[in-house]
Amino acid sequence: MRREIFEAGHDDFRTMARAFVQDRVGPRLPEWEAAGQVDRGLFTAAGELGLLGFEVDEKYGGGGVDDFRYNVVLNEELTRAGATAVVMNLCGFNDLIAPYLVQLCSDEQKSRWLPDLCAGRSVAAVAMTEPGAGSDLKSITTTATRDGDDYVLNGAKTFISNGVLADVVVVAAKTDPSAGSRGISLLVVERGMPGFERGRRLHKIGLAAQDTAELFFDGVRVPRANLLGEEGAGFGYLMRNLVQERLSVSVTAVASMHRALDEALAYTRDRRAFGQRIADFQATKFTLAELATQVEVAQVFLDRCIAGHVRNDLTEVEAAMCKWWVTELQQQVVTRALQLHGGYGFMREYGIAREFVDARASTLYAGTTEIMKEIIGRSLVRER
Incomplete structure (x- = not known):
């Protein structure tokens, strides 16, 4: 189903981003996992395709497009390919770091740092x-x-x-x-x-x-x-940019849920037990139905927040609501998807196993679930 928040340009970009992930990320992922880090070639390859610094002015090597939906597309393509660990490399720059440099750097500072960062010659x-x-x-x-x-x-x-x-x-x-x-x-x-x-x-x-x-x-x-x-203004800058950081984490979480559901569907359709596919058992169908519904609801909520952020009216409280709710739901969805794999879900060669361990950080970074609820609760009490 095509999501209403995207336009034709985003669809074209998704095709290019998906090809990049399939060609330049997926084959190298096992090697990078063993090494504990990606290599610098990832950044230069991304820079050559214009995947770094979407909102950075073109004169500094960026895309010159202030549209968070492009950030979303790259994040989703990496995550749904099982490369969640790489999101913080590329999307970490686009979503978390570039905003500080674009908003706060003088022209001299931009000239010093941004061209190399957008080209992937430097890492931030x-x-x-x-x-x-x-x-x-x-x-x-x-x-x-x-x-x-x-x-x-x-x-x-x-x-x-x-x-x-x-x-x-x-x-x-x-x-x-x-x-x-x-x-x-x-x-x-x-x-x-x-x-x-x-x-x-x-x-x-x-x-x-x-x-x-x-x-x-x-x-x-x-x-x-x-x-x-x-x-002395650093705390305000950090709070302002945490809205986008939390939204970025939410994008990863929902994309992770889609991947977990896809993995569960593929496995249960293929695996047989007691003379039939696992997917044909009523209990399995009910579980899959629940997961599909939860993922769809999360996607709609997230897309509403993305649209608000593109309009520049997503609030700190709304970002906190989205971040805690979808990341906590992610834990449930991924865990239940793994359960449908039985013992094979515990094997590292299965994608759901990686999704399970990678997902656990979502409720912790960019502000824990408890901090998100504190932000929301404090706002509600103050408003009352």
Whole structure:
């Protein structure tokens, strides 16, 4: 069924994105999972096809199109091909990092960073989470102290996607620890700056091809020319862009549910037991009917939120509602789809097994389910 939020241009783009995923991502996925990261060739290949920096101005190498629906298409094609781990590589730049650079960079900063990032010659990351501060960003302890024309950066970050490969890292730090959320600023740290070190690659239960790392900053001198936006305004920038980040996670979650349902349908139609297909048992048909209905409802809700975001009127509360609900539903759908596979669902060579472990992060990053409900509940209480 064609979704009303898309137009002909998006359908054409989907054809191209699907071919890219089939040709350049799918065959390499086992290799990347074994290595714990993708190789840089993924980024340059994506850059050559214009899959990086959709909203970046064309003069900086981007697509010059501010339409989140293109981001959605690429995300969906990666996820439905089983490459959820690669979403944070390509869509991570488009959905999470590029908005900071487009909105906050000066022309000089854009000229310095964006052409290489859009071409895939450089890789970017954003570093918010710390060992002692996850969803509570106001409690970060990384500091950046002014010293002449530099900031001296000290602290540590963890769970940083693309942390190993990143050449450019947007770091949240406190430039005025006494000012609470109004003392947080965003600085761009570049590969090779003395005192900037990568820690170990973190070993996750899922998303094996996605490199996730610890980052350490020990007296890193960051030029004031690498400040993004205004000093002390970082918390507001983070909150504003978290709406799109949470919507991006929701897109992945719903695409994952579609894949899980497809895997369950294919398996139950093929597998036989007691003289008939598993799909022909009434219990199986009822389960599949329930899953199909849940996925369809989630897709409609998500598409409404995507349409709102394209119109620039999706609120923080609506994004939180979408994020917690579809990611929690994803856990149920994927688990029940795996159950339909019986023992084979526990085997890594089956796509549903990868979907099961990859899905588990959805309710955790970009704000946990509990934080999403707090945002919604706080808004309801305040409105009443």
